[in-house]
Amino acid sequence: MRTCLLALFGLLLCTCTTSTVTGLEEDTSGGIERPNILFILTDDQGIGDLSLHGNDSISTPNMDALLQSSAKFDRFYVSPVCAPTRASFLSGQYHPRTGAVFVTRRRETMDDGVVTLAEQLQRLGYRTGLYGKWHNGATFPYHPGGQGFDEFLGFTLGHFNDYFRGELRDERDEPVPFVGDLTQILSDSAAQFMVHTPQPFFCMLTYQAPHTPVQVADRYWERKQARGLSDYNAGIYAMVESVDDRIGELLDRLRAAGKLENTIVVFATDNGPNGNRYRMGLKGTKGQVDEGSVRVPFSIKLPGDHPANGRVFTTPAAHIDLLPTLLDLLGEPVPEDLDGVSLKPLLDGGQLTERYVYAFQQGYDYTGYPGSMRDSQYLYVARDSTSHELYDLSRDPGQTTNIYTTAGDTGALLAATYQKFALSIGRPDLVAPQIALDAAPGPVRLLAHEGEPLGRTHFRDTYGWANDFFVDLGIDGAYWPITTDRAANYAVTLRYALNAASTGVHVDRGEDPGYKPDVGQAVILRAENGPPLEATLPATKVEQLPVADRVERKEVYPYDWAEHELGILSIPAGSSELTISTPTQTGVETGLWVKEVTLYRVQR
Template identity: 70%
Template sequence: MRTVLNCFLLLFLCATGWSQNPALATTVPAQTKPNILFILTDDQGIGDLTLHGNDSIRTPHTDALLQRSARFERFYVSPVCAPTRASFLSGMYHPRTGAIFVTRRRETMDDGITTLAEYLRDAGYRTGLFGKWHNGATFPYHPGGQGFEEFLGFTLGHFNDYFRGELRNERDEAVPFRGDLTQVLTDSALHFMQSSPEPFFCMLAYQAPHTPVQVADTYWDRAKARGLTDYNTGIYAMVESIDTRIGELLEQLRKAGKIDNTLIVFSTDNGPNGDRYRMGLKGTKGQVDEGGVRVPFGLRIPGHLANGQVIATPAAHIDLLPTLLDAIGELVPPGLDGQSLLPLLRGDTIPRRYIYAFGQGDEFTGYPGSMRDRHYLYVTSDSGRHELYDLQRDPGQQRDIYGTSPVGDAMAREYRRIAATVGRPDLVAPPIDLTAAPDTVRLLAHEGEPVGRTHFQDTYGWANDFFVDVGIDGAYWPVTESVGGEYEIVVRYHLDAPAPQAITVTTDAGTKLQAALPPALTRQLPVADRVPRKEVYPRAWARAAIGTLRVPAGATRLSIATPAQAGEETGLWIKELQLRPTAR
């Protein structure tokens, strides 16, 4: 009887292409498992869809995908992008992963965490990521070290130009491109899916509509005719450019005969990057209110009865990993914050729980933060303010009932208890491991620390930033070397000076490299921005090989400085150091 039953189940799995039963994981051949496509957009808010009542935007293909999926009307992520991505990939609230912010290595996810890509790779999937990573720029935190066998994209918080530049591959090698970044990423993901043996896991992580606001004339002109501000014209045009590519991508998968065996997930990573339509919800990107963390989310499982249904039970990014593992018949690991959503797709319920959102910053304090269940939303600030809202009656958070409801104090106590357990300060801003990379290690300026009068071009040191006025104080990067080795060092820089500038590169152990950088008055590259950008502008940086430095074993600081500084400005800007091992 057992043999007959197993044969029946195997035939069923072959016909449907997926399994809900973890116990079958060891008996189901890999080719019966569904392909997985995870589409993630950047800074697209819940209101940036026609489906959600926005009459100033046109998103027919994304709308259709969500309408053919099990669509979660209350789906939550983190307030900003790197923490959200860490939670999607780990099944944990982001403070547990070390990824608490968006820059200065505080976006780095601990390499000891088993990622969704690693689970799927070990389950027989070919894994690929195309687009934005933002959970670590160097190995072992790089996507090539976190389970993705193929990668084409960028590791930083944003890419500086949608129409040209250098992407990176799975070995962190440069891949120059010209064209439309959104199209390049779509085409690369499609080629991966069409050429990979099944099953495959493809994560397509668009940069759009993250700034800078750059988009082709076709989309700009169409959106501009609606009488919007230039900023919102650009944002909506960028969303519509994604929508067109999603339509093309799904059509090509259909023609290739792969769509019927592909599980498709669509989500965005946080609230809108601006004050625009968001279904009446309070809050935008970076805020823990509903508008900052509630996003569109759909899960389409081939042949599943839940496709086309709208699910009201709150769910979150932490649920993606356990849901996908459950859906392909793999055991869900213990110790996750998330849980499988498959019971909801079968019409069952899941245990009552709170879903949390934690604010971001240099250090994790737990404040500001928020928590919600099916009925109430609790919000707390870093100044100790408490708010409570009845989301069933007041989804727009217009009436604070904290002082009049006994629910508020109970939720506040529970929030304090959970916030005290999720922080992992030991994982935040890890040193850069020089020995983990396949070859050259790039020490990007925004992953280092300025000292004294040296400062970033921008206020804080966001992605793509650089050190300005590098003088006797200089700047440094915390690094670690397992056994000690020699490195050839290349500097990418700008020097507005009449004569060469002496520099020193040193370690805390006293090893030193002295060199002279020739003058290099670099130029800012032209960009196709539709509105003035918030980010630094790209430059045609100079490049100079300055010699070899011995880096001792262990943790140290690798510093760069000038031996003397006269006047207020040195004219020396540092974009990055490149370290290529020559002997170890």
Template identity: 35%
Template structure:
């Protein structure tokens, strides 16, 4: 063969190799596993049949654990928003500024990298359908934290589960039917639309958080049911509340089954990782495996959650993992399973659980996990828990934390005490004493900003409809000296159209409302009566502790020119012709020009 022919042959060989390499790369791109992450709200570890509760049936969730991996000792935070922040970032919640469940304390700091941003950067389509609870106004909004599509609510809880007011990508919309069913429908559509490309689907369901609303078809089974699996102190248990919670859990299980059926129909089970967990312990005293504590507690029962992870063909069916793990582990684990390089701007507190899931290592280092909420901090080793009062318990033999074994395990107690002291000094210290963050208006990439009653401060006679700010409204506005204020920062100057969601009886027509910020102000009358009754009680299976709701409707107050900067946004009633001004639920400010 001549030299020229040899060079041409070599050239074509390299071209073919390059094309084959491209095909491999493209194939590998298509083979990235999809992720479906399901998180329930206030469902305890004991609210599943697989964990020994004989009073309810959860076959679809149970099947996830049987056909995948089951973590026997998985821990979350004692309440909603911190767990969600840890899931999003792989870091302890207080590092990201999350210290409360409302009024701004639920917001995740803007310098944190989220799991959605990680997967979106890797080419995934991302969506979140349900309860967000880590900030509402952009750039705290889920659409600004890596999620391409969002449907649900950003507050800590919601007052109506049947076709309620929700939002889709920061626009107010009306829900379609029972909320968990509706969220699942959105998830099914997302799966169908993205079946040919990798996706990350986050489904933070809103149940069994109160109010205890569930359709008749689920409630009928439990309304008069005798319960056999009881809390260790049965006199503390609210049986009606428990029955409603179980009905909601069976509805969740049905929706999990719908998701798994869709994956099976599309032939996607082998290329989809499905996770299931809850955000904290049960929201009532009910059977929970004899553990001490419930939602809000750093004891075992307040922070232990189910965790099932299924990945057909990769994770061996029936895998039981006894090693302790916690919410911050999920981000590094999923990135590792998906083969995504994990580059965040801050060090993670979690670690990848892939070696346990795929049985790649026999040795696993000892870990100490910290649970914190309010003034409670506890530490968990593989077998022991140091509670917030520094008592030591051997959990395998004493899940109810009845016997303090400090004197029997002095060295272990000293180790856990040292961890607690170190955590408080190095992690908790990152949380500022005072929250100086403002509520943002007019993010350059988002025309619409929602300013709810939840985030406002009432002055004068104005009262909140409930002591829990989430989903509340302001009422009893009887004086022109009264006002509602928000500490805000306008991120981009411009002309903003203002809509106020209100109610006002005809006999109180027409109060003059005035909105002001700095040198800008806007006034106008509320001249259309709208006085719907309180709603929600007709759907509640047991009396609620949260606010009832109304059918609040918007009216356009007008437009206001806002300058960039920080200030106090104030809403006043300068004239009150009747007994009171409006009931206030929400205000939206839409930028009309850039």
């Protein structure tokens, strides 16, 4: 029986001296006290996944109370999936401008030239911490430790493979093993950071839940099972309720520490629901551009008895507005090159200039389609460059009647406006950047899903989602695009599996009749124009790790990967492709699986 355990890892918190900054309230020493900022973001929680929004299959009293006591935005929009949404929250720009157009294969990476919200607040004297999911770059300078966060405990991938054990990373990308309930661990870590940070803090708490795999402690699962829901929806709702309890505990700890009163608390989710469930009658789920796909809960609770707290705002707003709003609330200038606008005028009782709010579907490459845009009345949807849909949201929030051909010139005007803007913001030069070997403070991990398979080599899953690995790696091999300013030698370690017969799958000896996995496998690594590194991998049998899934997962399963030191690889200066291959084709199930290559710089 799965139970929630306390974290078994040691959490080290850095206590730093305070700095005097300009801000909002004068403190007793004559300085100025900035408000703290807490940004809570859940993953794949749709607009209907709250009891406040009429869902009688779920109970979320703490989220409900937070939303009701805050400035609540009834029409708040994000991107259709997680990495693009996070890039927009952090940058104040629509995600195609940042390079984060997809969710894997380095196409979720946000350009390091973006001045993130964390970097903006660092410059104002804030201590910054991120706890949970990042998903905007796995290597430096794109790692959270290179994008403005003083402290980080979480994961850089699109999802974590197990809610109850694994290996998180810190701000230097060092491993932090844990056993326990990930949702609880992230909450406790964020609370420790906030309670023990003496200077103003910016804490970004990004839960993985309710993203799959569906894993949750027994007490939540059993409570939802009694409601007669499908196992999948029961699991999702149970995960949301677990997060709700953690949010309640977190706010109680801040209140007890005397810090909540001077903390701006922001709550949001990153996209529509990850499945077909209650969503207030809105059309669309995660990954699409309709209202149910991109309209999410959002609130901002201001310190003290600000008159905006407790109000509901119906003016359309979006993820791109968070950065300018927070800077404006702090009395700081808002950069002019943002897509977002400050919501402070609304919070102060005024109005915003009418504008369109856009959403663009994720994709391996950005094309501008599918996409949508809306204002206070209309929603325009373009599934491709030749299809047009128009809805009057004031009368038809569920998008039941396409009025594009009956609305006079309105449809054509909106179509032209959408096309002009959508085609102007793509930045293909920023998409899927090379892995910079010089930027990391420590070893550089080349994860399989950050690379590209060649020939027969392929990912275990279809697209190479987070946590995936190469299989049937042979003559064609796979590669990672790398760059370095200076030539150097690297000690190379490989995480792999060779002969996976013990997983219980069918054993296929492959095309090479002479292939014998039990005696080892030759492997070759090489950077372009550099000498090859040849080594022999010992045969190993890896086991699929047991998991506490409540329903069959869509993601790859975790394994107890073998690890082997290959030797020293010389990598010349410049841009190149680091390839890994074998002299013979190995086969899918009994051949070579590659999870990760790690490079440790050594003295020449």
